[in-house]
Amino acid sequence: MSRRPPSVAVLGGGSWGTTVASLAAMNTETTLWARDERTAREIREEHRNSRYLGDAPLTPTLRATADLEEAVHAADVLVMAVPSQSFRSVLGQVAEHVRPWIPVVSLVKGLEQGTRRRMTEIVAEVLPGHPAGVLAGPNIAKEVVKGYAAAATIAMPDLRSAEMLQDLFRTKLFRVYTGTDVIGVELAGALKNVFAIAVGFGDGLEAGHNTRAMVITRSLRELSRLGVAMGGTADTFAGLAGMGDLIATCTSPLSRNRHVGVELARGKSLDEIIAGMNQVAEGVKTSSVVMKLAAEHGVDMPIAREVDSVLNHGQPVFEAYRGLLRKVPGHEVHGEAW
Template sequence: MARRRMMARTPTVAVLGGGSWGTTVASTAARNTPTTLWARDPATAAEIDTQHTNSRYLGDLGLAPGLRATADLAEAVASADVLVMGVPSHSFRSVLEQVAAHVRPWIPVVSLVKGLEQDTRKRMTEVVADVLPGHPAGVLAGPNIAREIVQGYSAAATIAMPDHQTAELLQGVIHTSRFRVYTTDDVIGAEIAGALKNVYAVATGIGDGLDAGDNTRAMVITRALRELTRLGVALGGRAETFAGLAGMGDLIATCTSPHSRNRRVGLGLAAGKTVEQVCAELGQVAEGVKTSSVVTKIAAERGVELPIAAEMDAVLNHGQPVADAYRGLLQQRPGHEVHGEGA
C-alpha cells in the first residue's frame, strides 16, 4: 500500500533527529521532496525552520530552503510517507515508541544510526520490527561526512532495504547529482558494517595520537575490514557488502577524516584524557564508545575473534592504557591473511 502511494505522488519525508547527519539527510531529501525535520531542542528546530541553518552542529552552512523543522514529534510524522530515524542508538527505541501511534501504516522506516542497542544487542532495524511490526525497515550507510555533503562535495551511500523495489523508490528520494545513492537488499551487512567501523575509528585515532605511523594506520584499517567482514558474515551479511560503500568506504572515511567523532575519541585518549572527558568535549554522541562492548559480546557468542575490537573494548570500558592496546595487537600471532583468525 505504502509503495503504491509513493509511486502515485511525491512522497513526504519525516526525519527524526536534529544532529549533524540527521539534518544533512533532511536537507538533501528536501531538495527532492517535501521534508520535515524533528529536533528535540525547540531552539534548534526554530533556527532550521526560519534561518535554514543548524549552528550547533553545522555552523553557518546553509540548508535547503524548503526544509521544514519542528520540535513536535506528532506533527513531524503525521503525514509522512517515509520515516527516517537519525537519533542516537540509546534513544532510538524510546523515540520510535513515542511516534508509533502517529505513524501511517506500513510506511518504510530508514535508519541513519551506526550503532547497536546496548541491552538487547539488536540492530536498529530489529528495534523497528519490535516497535513498528510490519513496516519495511532498512538503513542508509556509507562514507558520509555530514559537513562535506552540506557543502556540496560529491559523496555516495547505499540504501539497504529488505525489498529491492522499496530500496529503488527510496533511492530517488535522497539521490542528488552530487550525492549518489546505490541500492542493496543486504540490510544486515550494511548495518553491521556501519556499527563496527566506529570502533575501529577509535583504534585508528589512538594510533594517530601515539604517532604510530602510516604503515600502522594502514594495517589497522585493513585488518579492521577483515574483522567486521568476519563478524558480519557470521551474522548473516554478505561478504561483498563489506567491500563496498557501507563497509570499506565508510571505514576509510571514519578512520581518516579529521571530522570523524570516533577518530577524535581515539586522539583524545592518546593525549591522556579519559573517555568521559573526551565525550564531554565532543558534545555529540560517538557511537563507537557504546558499540565496543556490545560487539565483543556478540563476537564471543558467535565464536568470532575480533582482536582489535576487543582491545578497544578493554580501553573504552575496562581502563586499559591506550599504549597497551597496540602492544596487545602486536603480540597476536598472524595467521593466514584471509582464512586465519587473530589480528
C-alpha cells in the same frame, strides 16, 4: 497525471539527520524533528543548523519542528537519525502517530546495549509490519551538506522499495546505490566506529601511516568476519557501507570516533572527552556490545577487544598496540582476524 513524491519525516536534528533532511527536501516535502525548539526554529527561519553544521546553508524548503506528532503524522517515509540508545524510546513515542505500513529508514550506526539489537530489529518490535532498512556509507555530514561529492547505499528487504527510496535522497553530487543486504549494511555502519577508535589510538600516539593502514586493513577483516557470521553478505563489507565508511571514519579529522581514540592516546579521560563533544561517538557504547556478539558467534576480534579493554576495563592506550603486536600473524585471508 504524475504522482507526487512521498513525503519524508526525519527524526533527529544532529549533523547527519539534518544533512539527510536537507538532501530529501531538494526532492520532496520533508519535515525534520529536532528535540530543541531553538534548533528547529533556526532551521525554519534561517535555513541552517549552526550547532552542528556551522553556517552551511540548508535547503530553504526544509520544514522543522520540535513536535514529534506534527513531524510524522502525514509522512509517507520515516527516517530515524537519533542516537542508538534513544532509538527505541523515540520510535515508541511516535508509534501511534505514524501512518500504517510506511517504510522506516535508519541512519543510525550503532547497536542497542543490553538487547544487542540492530535498529531495524527494533523497528520490527516497535512498529511491526513496517518495512525497515538502512542508509549508510562514507558520509561526513559537514562535507555532504556543503555539496562535496559523496555516495551511500540504501538497503531494504526488497529491491523495489530500495529503488523507490533511492530517488528521495539522491542528488547530482550525492549518489545513492541500492541493495537488499540490510543486515550487512547495518552491521558495517555500527562496527566501523569501534575500529575508528583503534585507528585514533595510533594517530594519537603518532604511530605513522603504515600502522594506520595496517590497522584499517585488519579491522576490515574483523568487521567482515563478524558481519558474515551474523548473516551479512561478504560483498557488502567491501563496498560503500563497509570499506568506504571505514576509511572515511578512520581517517577524517571530522570523525567523532577517531577523535575519541586520539584524545585517549593523548592522555585525556573518556569522561573528559565525551563532555567536550556535542554529538555522540557511537563506538564508545558499541564496543562492549561487539565483544558479546563476537563471543556468541565464535569470531576472534583482537582489535575490537583492545578497544573494549581501553574503554571499559582501564587498559592504557599504549598497551593496546603492544597486545596486538604480540600475536603471531597467520595466513592473511584464512587465519585468525589479526
